[in-house]
Amino acid sequence: MFRNVAELVxxxxxxxxxxxxxxxxxxxxxxxxxxxEIMNQMYNNLDVMEKAVQRGLTExxxxxxxxxxxDAKRLQTYMQEKPYLSGETLLNAVSMSTAVNEVNAAMGTxxxxxxxxxxxxxxxxxxxxxxxxxxxxxxxxxFLFTAGAIGYCIANNAFISGAAGGCQAxxxxxxxxxxxxxxxxxxxxxxxxxxxxAIALKNMLGLVCDPVAGxxxxxxxxxxxxxxxxxTVAADMALAGIKSVIPTDEVILAMYRIGCTMPTALKETAQxxxxxxxxxxxxxxxxxxxxxxx
Amino acid sequence: MKYKxxxxxxxxxxxGPSSSHTAGAARIGRVARTxxxxxxxxxxxxxxxxxxxxxxxxxxxxxxxxxxxxxxxxDLRMKDSFEIAKERGxxxxxxxSDEMTDHPNTSRIQLSDDQGSLEVAGVSIGxxxxxxxxxxxxxxxLSGNAHTLMVLHEDxxxxxxxVSNILTKYEINIGHMEVSRRDRGDEALMVIEVxxxxxxxxxxEIEQIPHIRGVSVLLPT
Numbered sequence: 001m002f003r004n005v006a007e008l009v010x011x012x013x014x015x016x017x018x019x020x021x022x023x024x025x026x027x028x029x030x031x032x033x034x035x036x037e038i039m040n041q042m043y044n045n046l047d048v049m050e051k052a053v054q055r056g057l058t059e060x061x062x063x064x065x066x067x068x069x070x071d072a073k074r075l076q077t078y079m080q081e082k083p084y085l086s087g088e089t090l091l092n093a094v095s096m097s098t099a100v101n102e103v104n105a106a107m108g109t110x111x112x113x114x115x116x117x118x119x120x121x122x123x124x125x126x127x128x129x130x131x132x133x134x135x136x137x138x139x140x141x142x143f144l145f146t147a148g149a150i151g152y153c154i155a156n157n158a159f160i161s162g163a164a165g166g167c168q169a170x171x172x173x174x175x176x177x178x179x180x181x182x183x184x185x186x187x188x189x190x191x192x193x194x195x196x197x198a199i200a201l202k203n204m205l206g207l208v209c210d211p212v213a214g215x216x217x218x219x220x221x222x223x224x225x226x227x228x229x230x231x232t233v234a235a236d237m238a239l240a241g242i243k244s245v246i247p248t249d250e251v252i253l254a255m256y257r258i259g260c261t262m263p264t265a266l267k268e269t270a271q272x273x274x275x276x277x278x279x280x281x282x283x284x285x286x287x288x289x290x291x292x293x294x
Numbered sequence: 295m296k297y298k299x300x301x302x303x304x305x306x307x308x309x310g311p312s313s314s315h316t317a318g319a320a321r322i323g324r325v326a327r328t329x330x331x332x333x334x335x336x337x338x339x340x341x342x343x344x345x346x347x348x349x350x351x352x353x354x355x356x357x358x359x360x361x362x363x364x365x366x367x368x369d370l371r372m373k374d375s376f377e378i379a380k381e382r383g384x385x386x387x388x389x390x391s392d393e394m395t396d397h398p399n400t401s402r403i404q405l406s407d408d409q410g411s412l413e414v415a416g417v418s419i420g421x422x423x424x425x426x427x428x429x430x431x432x433x434x435x436l437s438g439n440a441h442t443l444m445v446l447h448e449d450x451x452x453x454x455x456x457v458s459n460i461l462t463k464y465e466i467n468i469g470h471m472e473v474s475r476r477d478r479g480d481e482a483l484m485v486i487e488v489x490x491x492x493x494x495x496x497x498x499e500i501e502q503i504p505h506i507r508g509v510s511v512l513l514p515t
Contacts (some may be wrong), residue, residue, distance in 0.1 A: 003295070027300045032489065041301060048307050048368075063311075065351070104310035107353065109368055112313035114303045114421045119313075122304075144304050151303035156295045160303070161314055161420030163344050163398050177303075214348030216311040267398075268344055288350060 001026050005194050005248040012190035016195045019180065019190050020142035023149035034036025034197035042141045045111045049100065049123035052110050056099020063105040065287050068217040071225075072099035077078030089132050090232050097228035098221055105217045113144075114151045114160040116214045118174035120146045120224035125231050127180040133185055146176035146184045150197055157249070158256035162209030163268040165259030167223060172255060175234075176229040198244030198251045200234035205251075206258055210273025213284040219274055224256035297423065298439050306422045308367040308430035314399050315345065315352035318418025320372065321438070323361020325426055326403040326414040329444060329510045334405035336385045337362050345418075346390035355388055358401060362386075367422060369459045396427075432474045432483045440469055440487040442512040443497075449475045449482040457484060464496045481507070498509040 002008040003023070012022045027038050050123035055061065057076055062069035075095040078084060084091055101120035104110045113122040126143050135143070151160065154173040179196035184190075188196075204227070212218040244251065265272035274280050297303065308317040327334070339358050341349050351357050353373070355512075360375035362384070371378060372396060379386050384422045397417035415428035426436040429444070447453050454473065461468060467489040477483035492511050500509050 001295070023300055030298055042304065045301075045304055107310050107373060108371070109307065109499075110310055111305055111307050112317060112422045113305075114313075115421075116310050116313040116316065119310075145300060148300035148304040152297055155297040155303060155421070159420060163314055164420055179317065198298060211348075213351055215351040269347060269398075275514060 001030065002153070004157055005150065005197060005252070006152060008149055009190045009194050018142065018184050019149050019193055020145035020184060023145040023152070024071040039141060042144050043137070045144060046137070046141055048109060048111050048195040049127070050127065051122055052103045052108065053096050053127050055108060056103045056122065057096065061102045061106050061108070062105065063102070063217055065215055065217060066214070067212070067215065067283065068105045068221045069102050069263055072102055073097070089128055089227055092128035092131060093125045093228040093232045094225045095124075097121050098125050098225045100124055101221045101224040104220060105215070113147070114155065114173055114177070115162075117162060117169050117220050118170045118224060118227070120221075121171065121174040121177045121227040122181070122232060124224070124228045125182055127137045128228070129182050129185060129232070135185055139185060143181040143185050146193065150177045150180045150193075153249075154252055158252050158261060165256065166206045166262050166267055167209040168207040168255050169259055170209065171220075171223045171227045172201055172207060175204055175231045176201040178228065178231035179234040179238070182231060183238050186235065186239055188235075188239045192238045194248045195243050196234045196238035198246065198248040199237055199242070200230055201251050201255060202244065202246070203234070204229050205255055208262065208273045210266060210275045211268060211270055212275050212280040213287050214268075214275070215269035215287075218283075296419065302421060306367045308422060309370065309372050312352040313422040314420055315348060315354045316357045317367040317422035318399065318424050319345070319354040319401060320357040320361040320365065320370070321363050321422065321424045322368050322401050322414070322416035322418065322426070323358040323403060324364060324366075325361075325416065325424070325438070325512060326405055326412065327362050327364050328512055329407045329414060329429060330412045331508070331510055332407070333382065334362065334384060336387070336405070337379075338387045338389065338404040340389040340391050340402040342391050342393060342395045342400040342494055345399050345401055346392070349390075352482040354401075358403065359386055362403070362405065414415045429483060430474065434472050434474065434483070434485050436485060439514055440489070440514065441491055441514060443484075443486040443488060443492050443500075444498060444510050444512065445484040445486070445506060446508040447482055447484065448507065449479050453482070453503075453505065454484065457486070457500055460496055460499045460503075461486070461488065464493065466490055466492060466496065
């Protein structure tokens with residue numbers, strides 16, 4: 001089994017395989033299960049993700065608190081009615097990632113990727129990029145294995161939860177995972193996937209976890225949206241041959257060290273950042289009757 | 295390596311909104327239920343750290359009760375778990391504690407009925423993954439990645455050999471094992487992570503070893 005991104009890329013390139021195949025074979029070894037069993041489990045995850053994207057884009061999603069919902073649809077309507085600026089694939093990625101995270105906030109069914117708070121980015125970019133690249137269902141499942149391989153490296157060398165490392169660990173790792181998977185689906189090399197990870201994660205460093213009223217809604221939904229945008233652009237940059245000056249595993253280590261030195265108030269405790277703004281406190285008081293952390 | 299499988303990263307399929315606070319909480323509840331081995335009459339749940347501060351918004355209470363009802367992370371009945379527990383005659387008591395714990399997302403679950411009681415402590419480490427840190431006061435490190443056999447027994451010579459002989463007979467390979475006891479000669483616990491499924495036959499044979507008090511099997515999450 002690979003222990004970091006450098007070993008993963010080395011394995012893929014020495015065997016002439018994409019990252020997804022290295023991950024599938026490693027999983028077969030670790031779990032002692034057949035390729036078919038593993039593929040089927042991931043096909044099931046893909047189905048759940050697809051349903052969440054569809055629900056978020058078509059239904060009137062509203063979270064229990066009333067704080068989030070409806071923005072994914074709003075963006076799709078805008079794209080149909082206005083001469084939008086940023087590009088179709090990018091805005092689809094943003095909209096679809098928002099869709100999944102809105103479903104999550106409304107206590108709908110999702111796949112934690114790598115967590116529930118960041119569950120929009122990987123499926124959102126997957127279905128957006130699929131519109132452009134027309135992959136087979138198997139290639140879509142491979143997208144998830146590549147994303148999973150990167151998440152595996154980040155989780156084992158740093159962290160993937162906001163409570164442990166801030167939002168850089170949560171939305172940041174999902175963004176890096178998606179960037180690598182987009183590169184592979186678009187025909188890039190394992191090394192280019194690794195570069196996309198570094199470029200994406202760098203732009204998430206220092207991101208704090210400051211959920212208003214402690215809920216996975218504000219700012220989580222919009223951070224999923226922008227994570228999808230960063231993942232897509234980082235993939236394009238890597239595919240263009242742009243490289244990160246700091247090697248990927250060192251970026252992951254930097255993320256870990258930043259998270260370790262981050263104060264607890266900024267790690268999902270709802271004691272700092274946006275949660276501690278005047279409006280954040282008012283929302284908290286309204287939802288729970290009394291301010292939680294005062 | 296804390297995370298062993300790609301499905302620790304892409305997964306679990308779950309009801310939102312938080313993998314740590316909802317799915318992880320449900321899984322800790324379900325482990326407690328599995329080790330208890332039956333539906334309890336009473337459940338006392340204590341939340342620490344971030345669980346204590348944010349459980350309302352994340353439904354960690356609802357999720358933990360769902361786990362105690364043996365529901366999976368994606369079970370849509372999760373949101374109604376308190377009502378379902380009430381219908382089934384389970385008394386649920388919820389507490390929060392300011393006590394410092396090693397991990398911010400910690401919960402402690404006490405299950406009981408006329409036949410006995412059990413106390414399990416667990417932490418939710420992110421992405422829906424959990425670790426069980428204590429059972430009935432025995433500290434342990436249980437990842438939930440492997441088929442796991444838990445054997446409560448009297449602390450006497452030959453107990454470990456007797457259990458492992460049965461595993462040998464069924465060709466079950468031990469990957470990791472922890473033993474702990476309250477005091478010399480007192481109650482002890484063996485936690486054995488194995489590489490393959492532990493069938494009914496093996497469990498029954500282990501239960502029949504003299505001085506064994508209870509056996510339960512946890513499936514990988």
